[in-house]
Amino acid sequence: MPVTDLILYNGRIYPEPESRRRFEATAISKGRVTDLGSNREILKLKSKPTRVVNLRSRTVLPGFSDSHIHLLHYGMLLRTLNLSRSRSIEEIKRRVANWSSTRSRDAWVLGRGWDDEKLREHRYPTKDDLDLATSNPVFLKRICGHLAVANSAALSVAGIDNLSTNPSGGQIVRNPQGTPNGVLKETAIELVEKVVPESMDETKKALVYASRKLARLGLTSLHCIISSLTELNSLRELKQEQKIPQSIYAIIPAKLVDSLAPLELSSEKNNGDSFHVGGVKLYLDGSLGARTAALNEPYHDDPTSSGMLVMSQEELAEIASKAKKSGFQLCIHAIGGKAVDLAVRILRDTFGPEGCRHLRHRIEHASIVSEASMKEMRRLGIIASVQPRFVYSDQWANDRLGQERLSELYPFASMSRAGILLTAGSDCPVEDPNPFEGIWSAVARPGLDKKERLTVGEALVAYTKNSAYASFSENFRGTLGVGNVADMVVLDRDPYESSLESLRETKVVQTIIGGKVVS
Numbered sequence: 369m370p371v372t373d374l375i376l377y378n379g380r381i382y383p384e385p386e387s388r389r390r391f392e393a394t395a396i397s398k399g400r401v402t403d404l405g406s407n408r409e410i411l412k413l414k415s416k417p418t419r420v421v422n423l424r425s426r427t428v429l430p431g432f433s434d435s436h437i438h439l440l441h442y443g444m445l446l447r448t449l450n451l452s453r454s455r456s457i458e459e460i461k462r463r464v465a466n467w468s469s470t471r472s473r474d475a476w477v478l479g480r481g482w483d484d485e486k487l488r489e490h491r492y493p494t495k496d497d498l499d500l501a502t503s504n505p506v507f508l509k510r511i512c513g514h515l516a517v518a519n520s521a522a523l524s525v526a527g528i529d530n531l532s533t534n535p536s537g538g539q540i541v542r543n544p545q546g547t548p549n550g551v552l553k554e555t556a557i558e559l560v561e562k563v564v565p566e567s568m569d570e571t572k573k574a575l576v577y578a579s580r581k582l583a584r585l586g587l588t589s590l591h592c593i594i595s596s597l598t599e600l601n602s603l604r605e606l607k608q609e610q611k612i613p614q615s616i617y618a619i620i621p622a623k624l625v626d627s628l629a630p631l632e633l634s635s636e637k638n639n640g641d642s643f644h645v646g647g648v649k650l651y652l653d654g655s656l657g658a659r660t661a662a663l664n665e666p667y668h669d670d671p672t673s674s675g676m677l678v679m680s681q682e683e684l685a686e687i688a689s690k691a692k693k694s695g696f697q698l699c700i701h702a703i704g705g706k707a708v709d710l711a712v713r714i715l716r717d718t719f720g721p722e723g724c725r726h727l728r729h730r731i732e733h734a735s736i737v738s739e740a741s742m743k744e745m746r747r748l749g750i751i752a753s754v755q756p757r758f759v760y761s762d763q764w765a766n767d768r769l770g771q772e773r774l775s776e777l778y779p780f781a782s783m784s785r786a787g788i789l790l791t792a793g794s795d796c797p798v799e800d801p802n803p804f805e806g807i808w809s810a811v812a813r814p815g816l817d818k819k820e821r822l823t824v825g826e827a828l829v830a831y832t833k834n835s836a837y838a839s840f841s842e843n844f845r846g847t848l849g850v851g852n853v854a855d856m857v858v859l860d861r862d863p864y865e866s867s868l869e870s871l872r873e874t875k876v877v878q879t880i881i882g883g884k885v886v887s
Contacts, residue, residue: 370397372413374854374883379423380862383848385430385828388864394428396854399882403850426877427862429828430848431588431855432803433835435753436732436793439582439592440599441480441513443574445797446581449479452511456488460508461501468502476522476564477502480509480797483657485764492541493517495550507560512655512798516557517550526560535559537651537678554654554678561595571602572611579612584887585802586857586876591617591753591793591839593649597627600645607643613881615855617839619647619699622687642882646839647699647730650687651678653707656735656768661704663736668770675704684710688718691727697840698729699753705736705776712741716748725749730791730838733758736776737783746787751838753791754780756810756827757799763815774817780810781820790822791838792830803831807863808872824863824871854883 377393383404393410395403403410414420449467454460460482468477484492498506498519505522509515518526528548534540538555540548552560582590594600600620606612625648653675654660659667662675684700691698700711708731715729731745734752745752759778766774784790792810794801810827813820822830836846844853858878863871879887 370402371415372402372418373397374880375410375414375418375420376423376428376858377407377410377420379426379428379858381423381428381848382864383430385832385847386825388825394848396883399854399884401848401850401852401854404848423858427859428848428856429859429863430832430846431857431879431881432586432831433589433591433791433839433846434582434587434793434796434801434803434831435591435791435835435838436755437582437590437592437796437801438513438595438798439578439590439603440571440574440595442581442797442801443576443578444478445480446577447570447574449477449508450481451479451508452481452483454482455486457491457493457497458488460487460493461497464498464501464506464508468504468506471504473504475504477504477506478508478564480513481511482508483511485657492551495519495523495548498550507564509557510658512657514554514557514654514660515658516552516560518552518560519550522560523548523550526563528559532559537676539676553658554651554660554676566596566598568598568602571598572606575599575602575606576611579606579614580887582801583613583879583881584876586859586879587614587801587803588855588857588879588881589615589617589835589839589841589845591619591647591835594618594620594624597624600624604643613884613886615642615841615845615853615881616644617647617841618643618645619649620645621649625694625696644839647697648687648691649699649701649732650684651701652684652711653677653702653704656703656762657764659768661735662702662706662710663704664706664709664738665773667768668773669767674706677707677710681710681714684714685718688714692718692723695727697727699732700730701732703733703735705738705741708734708737708741712744712748712750715750716744719748721748728838728840733795734783735778736773737779742779742783742786742788745783749789751789751791751834752783753793753838754778754783754830755793755795755799756780756806756822756830757794759809759813759816760805761799765816775819777816778813779820780822784822784826789834789837790826790830791834792827793835804863804872804874807831808868811871812868824866828863854880856880 541551653662
């Protein structure tokens with residue numbers, strides 16, 4: 369019989385979030401749950417080397433997973449300019465000027481988080497604004513990440529000038545005279561992104577910093593949206609060096625697929641590896657905030673636009689065909705109804721129900737989903753990877769969609785009732801990565817139709833068991849069944865017995881990953 373390494377007792381332990389069945393104690397050996405039972409039963413397993421923790425009636429749940437997170441972007445945001453609290457373009461200019469004043473003249477000023485809806489000027493910053501702040505190259509992403517602004521120096525390094533043409537799926541916004549004004553939408557952002565210097569050392573520091581912050585929030589597994597080969601290699605090395613505790617499910621852009629050996633893309637399925645390259649990320653549209661999400665009808669506050677598809681039907685069909693041959697899970701960014709409809713149609717035509725269920729294709733965000741698409745998603749087994757915190761933060765949603773269409777936004781309960789598996793994440797750094805901000809948003813739905821509320825149990829399942837399924841790890845993660853990896857969180861209250869206000873205030877007391885207390 370294996371030696372018990374850790375015993376947690378005198379608690380309220382819920383092995384499966386959808387069930388109210390609970391135990392007083394659990395035993396852990398070699399990073400796995402070995403037993404669940406009463407205090408008396410489990411404490412009998414104690415031996416000399418066993419660490420014993422008195423939970424003092426606290427609640428234990430399976431560790432939380434973020435199914436859609438930009439780990440490097442979060443780490444860099446914590447180490448560069450965080451503009452999420454900026455309330456004017458003048459304030460942004462001051463912060464850019466202060467940042468650049470302490471650096472060399474060719475150092476890039478990078479930042480993220482500004483939101484034109486919250487700026488006093490109610491417009492996008494432009495290159496002319498930023499040119500007044502510094503001569504250093506400046507590149508600042510909007511909070512959604514689907515729109516950015518660059519100054520003249522950054523545009524020059526990227527080779528963007530009057531003669532530049534719009535890339536497929538993107539837009540270089542111009543002045544009436546035809547001169548780029550510094551604002552870049554969707555794939556046009558990549559024109560500058562690709563010339564921003566990358567440092568493996570800086571990348572690693574940012575990833576470690578971010579993972580530590582997330583561990584304190586109870587996040588034990590991360591589905592990381594990867595941007596570059598440097599980021600992927602850094603993450604792999606950090607896992608090998610045991611500097612990042614969470615299990616990592618890497619979702620890579622299609623452009624990286626040919627850079628990797630086939631073995632690197634094989635599914636972990638039953639082996640319990642804590643680093644796995646699994647999904648391929650595709651972008652079909654943009655964001656509601658930037659009015660680039662592809663809608664079936666025009667925006668309420670801009671009747672001239674219905675958003676934009678950043679990939680054609682033919683391009684998506686071609687990539688889907690390649691994925692079918694190679695066995696990739698597709699993680700398709702689709703926010704607007706037009707984009708969701710296209711994603712569902714191509715997945716149906718390419719894979720059919722058997723192929724979709726085998727590869728567990730996902731639609732990332734799925735913010736507006738027609739009834740017809742819901743039925744097809746259920747029939748095909750397409751997973752909806754949703755971000756509940758959007759409910760709280762998208763306070764401009766009524767402006768974008770109008771009151772009549774507002775009830776169509778974030779139809780979590782409808783999707784769940786339709787039999788669609790929901791897995792939840794934050795899209796951090798777009799949103800707060802605290803899982804309880806997302807859980808509260810899904811249950812309370814502040815400002816939106818209460819008919820689409822999830823129960824506490826449904827929300828918890830989306831952050832645990834369903835997330836494990838979406839990353840092919842349900843056989844060893846997502847619940848605290850005997851034999852599963854001992855990823856768990858100790859909470860300061862029982863979410864099943866909390867009021868809505870109290871639910872949001874839930875704090876993680878301890879995070880345990882693979883049987884080791886990490887925070």
